[in-house]
Amino acid sequence: MSRFKDDGKKGTPAISTASLPDIIFMLLFFFMVTTVMREVDLKVKISLPEASETQKLEDKALVDYLYIGPPTSKELGTEPLLQLNDQFARLDEIGPWVKANNERRQEAEVPKITRSLKVDKDTHMKIVTDVKQELRKASALKINYSTSRGR
Amino acid sequence: MLKRRKLEGPGEINAGSMADIAFLLLIFFLVTTTMDTDVGILRLLPPILEEETKTEVNQRDVYIVLVNDADQLLVEGQPMEITELRAGAKEFMTNPANSLDLPEKIPVTAAICREQIANYRSYVASATDEKAKQDFQKAMEKWEDKLDAVTLLGDYKELPGNAVMSLQTGSKTSYNMYVKVQNELEAAVTELRNELCKEKFNRRYSDLDEKRDEDKRIIRAIRMVYPQRVSEAEPVDLSKPKV
Incomplete structure (x- = not known):
């Protein structure tokens, strides 16, 4: 009996934190593996519209992005602009951009490329329609209206 | 002191800060990570036609949804709220009352399919022109798909x-509204497909797995009955007086 009493006096021993680094490392590796670095610097502000009937874009390697929205820097005004890759682009630059992206890939994959339109929800349709026309001219017909998953 | 160190070798490195370093890295990756896979509404744009081909389209076969600059809807000439659009689109796709203003649904039965397949087979056999032959071949395959749908789902109306x-x-319509409308039209088709799938197979259409052959057949059959038909039309100037 007296032995038990002695233990009680000492209180509960501190929890060993020796395995803490291991746990943290495990998490670290998980995030290192799943991480995808943002490829482009967004120069336009985009808040996506919501939709419920969405589909996932499966193969990320076969998706090209077009960004349309008001520029982040105030000096450029508030009119929505188009961004391709890392810079602002004019409408007539879409054709060459599509072509360059097609040439980057295997010929058999070209018809499977989706152009994903990331458009700010407050944008007017004019620029979107114009961009769509340019895509049609460049025979990039498979498009995706990128949305956030709502509801 | 010196002597003792030599004997023991270099002292053990303190590993206490290891967790801190790992934490730092972990936080870095936590912040930079983007887990989101892109989701959205997939659409096919129509190819640009070289020569303007004016095809006569029956009024009843087109469901015209206009969205003006103030984000208001005009559907088939009637003002409409976005909440009613889904039901409207479903009615257009099914035409339950056989209304004369909505597309005439054509019944498809196994007998008709077989007859058409036989017809096209003889056309293919007798065709001399290579292009005509290919066209007939395509038409025949389409009827074969329909026959497949009939065997799975029973007679249907197409x-x-x-x-x-x-x-x-319009040019000033907000993109938000545009996506909302696209979403409603998409939802109408999805709901119809779901209803059909539930009725025939007691499963949800969205639960079907495209990678399984059996499911793939069902998906194709259901798509035959309720095709996805939203037209990404040529831009039209809405400010002009309406026709």
Whole structure:
């Protein structure tokens, strides 16, 4: 009996934190593996519209992005602009951009490329329609209206 | 002191800060990580036609959805709220009352399919022109698909080939509204497909797995009955007086 009493006096021993680094490392590796670095610097502000009937874009390697929205820097005004890759682009630059992206890939994959339109929800349709026309001219017909998953 | 160190070798490195370093890295990756896979509404744009071909389309076969600059809807000439659009689109696709303003649904039965397949087979056999032969071949395959759908789902009524839901917007329509309308049209088709799938197979259409052959067949059959037909029409100037 007296032995038990002695233990009680000492209180509960501190929890060993020796395995803490291991746990943290495990998490670290998980995030290192799943991480995808943002490829482009967004120069336009985009808040996506919501939709419920969405589909996932499966193969990320076969998706090209077009960004349309008001520029982040105030000096450029508030009119929505188009961004391709890392810079602002004019409408007539879409054709060459599509072509360059097609040439980057295997010929058999070209018809499977989706152009994903990331458009700010407050944008007017004019620029979107114009961009769509340019895509049609460049025979990039498979498009995706990128949305956030709502509801 | 010196002597003792030599004997023991270099002292053990303190590993206490290891956790801190790992934490730092972990936080870095936590912040930079983007887990989101892109989701959205997939659409096919129509190719640009070289020569203007004016095809006569029956009024009843087109479901015209206009969205004006103030984000208001005009559907088939009637003002409408966005909440009613889904039901409207479903009615257009099914035409339950056989209304004369909505597309005429064509019944498809196994007998008709077999007859058409036999017809096209003889056309293919007798065709001399290579291009005509290919066209007949394509038409025959289409009827074979329909026969497949009939065997799976039973006789059904098909939407005419040129029936479309046409979405037109003004230049100042907000993109948000545009996506909302696209979403409603998509939802109408999805709901119809779900209902059909539930009725025939007691499963949800969205639960079907495209990678399984059996499911793939069902998906194709259901798509035959309720095709996705939203037209990404040529931009139209809405400010002009309406026709």
